[in-house]
Amino acid sequence: MSRGQSTVDEPGLRRELSGRQIGMIAIGGAIGTGLFLGSGLAISLAGPSVIIAYAVGGVLALALAYALAEMTVVHPEAGGFGAIAHRYLGPLAGFVQRWTYWVAQVVNIGSEVTAAGLYVRFWWSQLPLWVPVTAFSVVMLLVNAASVRFFGEFEYWFAMIKVVTIVVFVALGLVYVTVGLPGRPATGLGALTEHGGFAPGGVAGLWLAMTVVTFSYLGTEAVALTAAESRDPARDVPRAARRMVFRLGLFYLLGISVVVAIVPWPEAAVADGVAQSPFVRLFTAAGVPAAAGIMNFVVLTAALSAMSTNLYVSARMAYSLARDGYAPKALARVDARGTPRNALLLSALGLTLAAVLAVAAPDGAFALLVGIALFGALVTWLLIFASQLAFRRSRAAEGLSPSPIRLPGAPSTTVLAMAFVLAVLVTLGFTRQFAPALAAGVPFLLLVALSYPAVRRRANRR
Template structure:
């Protein structure tokens, strides 16, 4: 396939049927087109900011409780899934550097039904994920103020993050860059400190070595079943990798920056997760780490408590608080741009595509739904709120990933991609097919794990509702709001 011809056909396929409600096409486009002001440096950190959040800082306890030290295998499998996803997206974005991210690509290669379903499920996944991040913030604050009402920090931090997202995108990118830098420094500090404790020890703590990997039941005390069950929490940890595709509309040079940012993000994610888990398993008993099924504190903070540095523990908890704000900030950005893209393409009310001073205020207001839900759940179910929100978010995110891989399969079968490019996903369609199989198996497993059983019970009806809405719109208008893509 000729990349330029394919991009032109895809671009034409995604022009909405009615560009301007007022008849002034140029003015309407100016009112709904996001400015391109994000740099490659900011893109990398925005994606990293979304992918490294509560899944790493809090979710590790849940994963370790399922698999023991063998959870490192689960995280390695998750890293391979994230790697395949990032390269699939980067390859498609290089061929089609257009606004709309993977929703645009799904429409071109899978059709309007898949695009409509994927966009709405992803919006719901990230909207709920925002709620899980802000709920985690209230958990971190209990380290200092155990009696603070859970809903109070939810409302306070929500107001701050919404304010940041009202800034010009360049300013938002800079704020998120430095928030993510703080997060990366926290992880590096944890890894370095943990490595010292493991290898040579500290004046008050002897070197731990690696014996804890096989103590208390051996390397895999729960067997293969435990390794697999841990994949639920592990997959949630890698959520956010796909956000790189949604920055195309505001990237200064998407054809160059998106593949570069995707490669950097995946390498950093893999190293950070695997090294962090290795440290956690080495410096503390895995049963101790897994002893908090209510997710009341973080292994990051416990490390510094274990080595007798309570002041350092407070500093680390503060950094983790900043890290959660960073992930929340990125996820609000992602949900807002997803809704803006849906409105531009006719998959959501057109009014949500309008901008004020270059910012999608209307889309932002609707995407704050997750914050309202988190505040409500924190008030009425503070103990279970985090895991309930994680489960609901993960179901929709996994469905989104499956459709991304399905899009890549269709993309390849229609001759997409350029052989020899550094972002080409190796292995033909075998890799995305295998990834789809793994993700479907994780979805089924969620129905048998108590903390996540609610996810399929809410996710499946939501999926059915989306298909019914699509069918109604199709019959009412004779077609979806977007014209069908050229499949020749």
């Protein structure tokens, strides 16, 4: 197959995902518990100026979405950006990107299912953690093992819960800031400049917050992995990518703006747990009964939705590797429903290992795994942008027509985005929370790259 030729249909996989399902799958993978509970870290670094950080992060994610859409319209293949990297950057790049991304997603799945178990203990504190972790793992495996149409519909409504919650939160927050709530006067915008000013940490604090903010937008790339199972990838994938990033930017930007406008940023920065979440504080002020319990349910569904989507994309990535001979060929088999069952089970094995580490060594091994996940995701973004540059050069050299969807301002936009991601990657080493990402990520990346020749020889013999 020539590099300019696209795969019309992937044998075995079923094109059963609708445009609305693809859009919500992308939202589900990108919005986890970070906005509801984890945004305090970014606020502690930048103060109210974290609003700027989320706006910049949204622009970066939008560039990534356009770059992905430009390539996946032409190549709607299993493996998404990994298969495209293989095609335009070479087999080594495709191998490293896909295995790195697979490991990053499996680690994320383990952290999300463990977090979900902890949220259940909000109601039943004496419940052993392994009980909800095991139960949620089984349920999400069954959902992913069903037909892709069922998975898409399940994820659509599951992700809708957190989308509706964010919309309601933003609407209530704007009312609270401007006109006030019953029995509570309007807060105004004073909190944005009090307590040390708009940017108490200066430019340095704002830049350090970009590491956390960029992490919040990770998952944007997942939309490319739905192309091989989309009913109309040429229409649905670009539309879903654009809408998803616009909604993400709007949700994060408005959500964080409401948080720092209502809650003094030193308080938001140290908020720990569901009961102290700014969401709970606002819903309580609005007179919502049992706000903490309702919010805990929403955060629980957010974790499970992200887990389900990441399980889906990790299975498709393993399937893609097997198709190219870089993983056992059994992973390329699909069942009668068109589901890569063996690839799913392999991803579930990694889920189990990560969840066990999370329970047994939360202060040691699990932190190391999360560092690898973050490092792997940023490396994936770098290779996506590099693939887009090579994609454009190749099509121009072969006299092929440009993609119907194009990243505005490219290649300059692409180079700037790559430089920005690289700068964030280097900055990880200067943050206490994410320094392990570089310490663990670089050796891991070298290990994957060094294993390529042996895997390549085995694939050629087979």
